[in-house]
Amino acid sequence: MKNVLIISGHPDLQNSIANKTILDEVATALPNAKIRKLDELYPNFNIDVASEQAELLNADVIVWQFPLSWYSMPALMKKWLDDVFLHGFSHGSTAKLGGKKLIVSFTTGAPAVAYQHDAVMKHTVDEFCYQFETTAILCGLDLQPIVYTNGVSYSARQTAEQIAGQKDLAKEHAKRLITAIQAA
Template sequence: MAKLIVYYAHPGHQFSQVNRAMAKVVAGLERITFVDLYAEYPRFEIDVGLEQARLLDHDVVLLQFPMFWYSTPSLIKEWQDLVLEHGFAYGSGGDRLEGKHMQLAISAAGPEDAYTCNGYQNYPLRTFLTPLEQTARLCKMEFVAPYVLYGSLHAPANGLLEAHLSGYRRLVEALRDDRYDIGAALELDTVNPDNLPILDGGAA
């Protein structure tokens, strides 16, 4: 049984369709910790001590957010800047997060084919995520393949949202219950409801 913490960050919570629904799914699950970062720190006064204690207390850190300008919402950056301290998360003596896993669950407005060398975004999605990937590496954490929804603004209308939500639920439960094949996930680029490497009977 792994201990899992979900950090959800969306500054426009009330305007969101995908992320709000995703947050609702995982917030109701048992034996996971759910944190709405923008609700907890509406004025960006992050409680560093509390956040570090939370990290120490969990094995998997899941960051759920919409991609804004090829990056995270600003509060996640603030959280990184303050919580991942030298001597705690990295640098001399900074090995407290060693061996933990970082899982992302993100939504992107652009279609999947835009995130290719030939698409209008010019780069694969993973390229835009390299800052987070390297952050995990510097903190001696494992960066597991991100759970991605492309074309997120269309998803509610074309019926993809339902599958995405149930996939999200299966991912989180599998991570929690040690049924997620981390080894396989590390090999993958990104994961979605159809290619989740869940062990024995992970289907919902």
């Protein structure tokens, strides 16, 4: 069985609908997957680099789960990446992560229609993913197809119906993520 490590980069997972639902669904379907919730582990942004590197070394499949924040990963997850993915560990002549599978999985607040060249974002979601592809290449990680869901913003969950709709979107996202993990 593959060792699956999921890094949750949501800055406040307890107040999330989509990312929390996705992680709950994955945990139920894949009980042996290890989920590291950065907001719980490192509320003060003091990353335990040795512990995180050990977890990565033990993984066959690495999943980054987060809400897209300012067209990238949230600050805590970016700090995790900056602190943990050091030269000599993640990349360089003594890199240790090469060959592991990487699945990038995220949600966006804006709806899919906003991510078009002629819309407000002026770029597609895929164009915002080049940074993840380049990171995977540098680290020798085998990037799997990216899994994402649009339209799960805080502002669009004011009613019970909107919350239920976001949970449904998140459950569908989780199904796609579980399939991607199992295929990796």
